[in-house]
Amino acid sequence: MPLEPIALPDGELFYAPDFLARADADCLLKRLTTEIAWEQHHVKIFGRKMPAPRLSAWYGDPDATYAYSGSSYAPLVWTALLQGLKTRVESAAATTFNSVLLNQYRDGRDSMGWHSDNEPELGPAPAIASVSLGGERRFILRHKKRRDIDSVEIPLAHGSLLIMRGPTQSCWKHQVPKTKKIVPSRLNLTFRRIGDP
Numbered sequence: 369m370p371l372e373p374i375a376l377p378d379g380e381l382f383y384a385p386d387f388l389a390r391a392d393a394d395c396l397l398k399r400l401t402t403e404i405a406w407e408q409h410h411v412k413i414f415g416r417k418m419p420a421p422r423l424s425a426w427y428g429d430p431d432a433t434y435a436y437s438g439s440s441y442a443p444l445v446w447t448a449l450l451q452g453l454k455t456r457v458e459s460a461a462a463t464t465f466n467s468v469l470l471n472q473y474r475d476g477r478d479s480m481g482w483h484s485d486n487e488p489e490l491g492p493a494p495a496i497a498s499v500s501l502g503g504e505r506r507f508i509l510r511h512k513k514r515r516d517i518d519s520v521e522i523p524l525a526h527g528s529l530l531i532m533r534g535p536t537q538s539c540w541k542h543q544v545p546k547t548k549k550i551v552p553s554r555l556n557l558t559f560r561r562i563g564d565p
């Protein structure tokens with residue numbers, strides 16, 4: 369369960385591969401897959417709204433409305449399961465969150481393109497806590513400006529917790545690329561705090 373720092377110039381990254389016990393992770397994967405109100409969100413690509421290559425859901429406190437990629441999402445009401453996980457993540461991250469974005473990568477064709485979580489409502493140096501369940505996928509970070517710094521790759525394990533903090537979003541982008549490998553479906557939950565200046 370210990371969170372280990374991962375060296376990242378101009379960033380702050382911590383990773384716990386076994387944040388959740390195997391049985392907990394298995395149970396969460398099963399229950400979230402069926403109990404979450406998964407939706408098809410849209411992203412703007414070259415000015416056109418396209419279906420995102422994954423399913424998503426946005427849960428949080430009533431005032432935690434989130435706008436990204438040209439769309440705005442009102443939060444669904446916390447479920448007991450999500451609340452319980454939020455409490456565990458908050459104590460590991462030593463901070464509080466008021467919302468969570470869930471993403472479901474059904475197979476290797478689902479992905480998340482290069483971006484940073486830098487929407488104004490997250491504030492200038494957000495802490496983001498990311499729980500991964502199911503099929504392991506590559507999570508890659510690259511510095512926005514410095515070509516002399518290598519990209520950083522973390523295979524996000526079933527039951528793992530990754531925390532990005534400080535200048536990570538302003539100085540780095542991240543992605544989950546598509547893969548031709550046969551991979552089991554994967555869920556990712558990013559806990560966030562919306563609405564702080």
Ligand SMILES: O=C(O)CCC(=O)C(=O)O
Nearest residue numbers: 469480485507544556558
């Ligand atoms: O699926 C992941 O590990 C990353 C998700 C992500 O970057 C996001 O939701 O902003």
Ligand SMILES: [Mn+2]
Nearest residue numbers: 483484485542
């Ligand atoms: Mn992100």
